[in-house]
Amino acid sequence: MTGALSDVRVVSFAQLAQGPFAAQIMGELGADVVKVEPPGGEWMRSAPERDADARIGLNTIWGDENLSFLSVNRNKRSIELNLKDDRHRKVADDLVASTDVLIENFRPGVMDRLGFGYEDVADRNPELVYCSSSGYGASGPYTDRPAQDILLQAMSGVMGITGHVEDPPTPVGTTVIDTYAAMQIVVSVLAALYERERTGEGTLIEVDMLSSAVHLLSQEVAVAANDGEAPTRSEVPGMGHVYLQAPYGVYETSDGHLVLSLSPVAEVADALDIEGVESITTLEEAYERKDEIKRRIETVLSGESTEHWLGRLLERDVWCAPVRDLAAVPDDPQVRANGMIQTIERSDLPDFEVVSLPFRVNGETPPARSRPPRAGEHTDEVLTELGYPADYLADR
Template sequence: MSGMLSGIKVVSFTHFLQGPSASQLLADLGADVVKVEPHGGAFERSWTGPDKFIEGYSPFFALANRNVRSIVADLKNPEGVAVVRSLVLEADVLIESFRPGTLDKLGLGYEQLAAENPRLVFASLSGYGSDGPYRDRPGQDVLVQALSGLAMATGRGGADPTPVGACVVDQHAAVLGAFGILAALHGRERTGRGGLVESNLLNAALDLQIEPLAYALNGFSSSRSTSGVSSPFYNAPYGVFATSDGYLCISLTSLEALERVFGDAWFATLDPGSRYEERDAINERIAAHMHGRSTAGWSEHFTANKMWFAPVNGYDEVIVDPQVLHNDSFDAFEHETAGTIRTLKHPIMYDGERPGIRTAPPELGQHTREVLTALGVEGPDAEALFASGAVG
C-alpha cells in the first residue's frame, strides 16, 4: 500500500498548503519526495492560522509534510541552483508553487528542464494559472472563494457573503494537482515522455461548484434563501435548523414526508412544483416545528422515518464521532520538543487500509547531506557547499 509509488522521485518547491499537500499525497504512497527549502525554512514552519504553536512547533507544517525529506538550498546562489538542478535531472516529478515564471528565471523552468530530462513530469500549482490577466495576483484560498462565486453563494439571503469555514479550495487544488501528476506518470508509461501539469486555485474553486455553475451557464438565475437554505439552487428543505438544544441539518425531503414527520397538513396544501419558489415559507414552517424537540428526540424520530438528516457537529464532536474513528481518520507522531502531534491521515483506503506516517515531518535541512551523497557530492566538495551557504 505505502509502496505504490516506490521508485518515483519527486522534487518539491512548495509552500503554504496547496503544494505541500499535493506532495504529501504522493509521499504517503511511497514516492521519495525531497522538499527544497531556503535557509530560513519554508513559510509553513513559522506560521499557523490562529498564530498558535505547540511548544514552538507549527501544526500547519505538521499537517502537510509527513513522509518527505528536507534539504536546504539557496536558490540565489548559483552553486545552490546547480545542486538542485542535478537533483531534478534525476527526478520523475517536479512540483512547484512559486509565482508563475519564478523557476524560469533560475533556469529551472519546464522547457529548460524537459530538454534535458524529457521524462520529467513538471507540476505547476498556482493561484490563477501560468498566464492571463490575474497571473501576478496573490493566490490565496479565501480570495479565490470570493472571486469564484463560492462566498457569494453561501449564507442567508440579505446577509453578507460567507466564505467556507475551511481552506477547501487549497485542498481541492492539491488533490487535483496530485491527480494530474499521476495521470501524467501513467501516460509516460506509454509515450516515454513526461509533460507539464498545471493546477490552480481558481480552476479548483470552479470545479467545487460544478453543479451550480451548470445551472448558471444554462440560464438559471439563483438567489440565496432568506431563511437560511445553504444553497441558492436547491428546493427546501436543504439546510440547518435549530432544535430546542442544538442543530440538525435536513436535506431533500418530499412534501409528503414533511407532512408525515411533522404531522402538519399545511405541507399538503403546496404544489410540489412550487418547492423552490416557496422554499422560505417551507423552511420557516419546519423551523417552527424543530424548536419543539431536542436534537436527540428529532434524530430518533427522523431515523425511524428514514429522513435525510445529520447532526451539526463542532470539531470537538467530529474528532470523537464513531464513523470518523471507525474510518481510522487520525494519526500521530512524536516530536522532540512538542511531544505528540496528531494529524489527519491520507484520505483514501487501499485494500482496506489508509497509509500512515512512515517518517515525521522533517527538521529543516535534515536530509541535505544524505541527498548530496546520493548525487555523488561528498567530502571536501560537500563541505565547500555548506561553507558557502549554497546548501544547509
C-alpha cells in the same frame, strides 16, 4: 497500494498549502518526496513567530513549529538550498535531473527567473512530469494578482451562493479552494505518470486555483451559464443551497442544530406532524415555497433537542444529521472507526494527531509513513545520494 509510488521521486519547491498538501498525499502513497527549502526553512514553519505559547488558529505553534505546516508536510525529506548560490544551484540541477515529478507553486515566472522553469529543465530530464500550480494560470489578465483561498472563494462565486439573502457574501469555513487545487495536482500528476509509462515522455501540467474553484462549482456554474440568471439566496437563514428545494438546510433545535437533506417534503411533514405542507409533492413547488417550508419545519424542531429529533427522523429514514462542533470531529465514533485520525510521534515535538487519507485499501487505512522533517534534516543524506560529499554545502 500504499507503496504504489515507491519507485517515484517527487521534488517539491512548493510552499504554504496546496502544493505541500499534494506532495504529502503522494508521499503517503509511497513516493520519495524531497522538499526543497530555503536556508532556515520555509516561512510557514514558524509563522507567525517562534513562540511556543502562540495559539492563533491555523498558525498555532506546536513545540516550536506551526501546526498547520506540520499537518501538510509529513512523508517528506527536507533539503535546504539557496538557489541564488552557484553550489546550491548545482545540487538543485542534479536533484531535478534525478526526479520523476517536480511541483512548484510560485507566481508565474519565478521558477523561470531562478533557472528552473519547465523549458530550463525539460531538456535535461525529458521524462520529468513538471507541475506548476498558480493562482490564476500562466497567462491572462489576472496572472500577477495575489492569490489566497478567500480571494478565490470571492472570485469564483462560492461566497455569492453561501448564506442567506441579507448576509454579506459569506466565505466557507475552511480553505476549500487550496484543498481542492491540491487534489487536482495529485490527479493530474498520477495521470501524467501513467501516460509516461506508455510514451516514455514527461509533460508540463498547469494547475491554478481559479480554475480549480470553478471546477468545484461545476453544477452551479453550468446551471448559471445555461440558465443565464444569477441564483437568489434564501430569505431565511440556513437554507443549504441556492439551487435546491426544501427541506435542504440547517435547522435550529432546542439545544443546537441539525441538517435536513433532500427527503421529500411530505415525508418530513409526516414524520414531524406538520400540517399545511404535506400535499407538496413536486420539486418545483418545494423550491418555490422553500422559505415558507423551512419556517414551518424549524418552528417544530426548535421545541425539542437534536438527539430527540435525530432518533425520530432516522427511524423514519428521513435524511438528517447533527451539526457538530469542529472540536468534536476527531472523537466522532465513525471518524475513529474509519481510521481518519492518526498520532505522529517526533522526539523533539509533542505527539500530535493528523488526518489520514480518506480511503481504505483491503480494509486498512494507509498509515502516515513518516513525521514532518526538520528544515534541512536530510540535506547530507540527499547530497550523498546525488554523489556529493555530505558536507558539500557546509559554509567554507
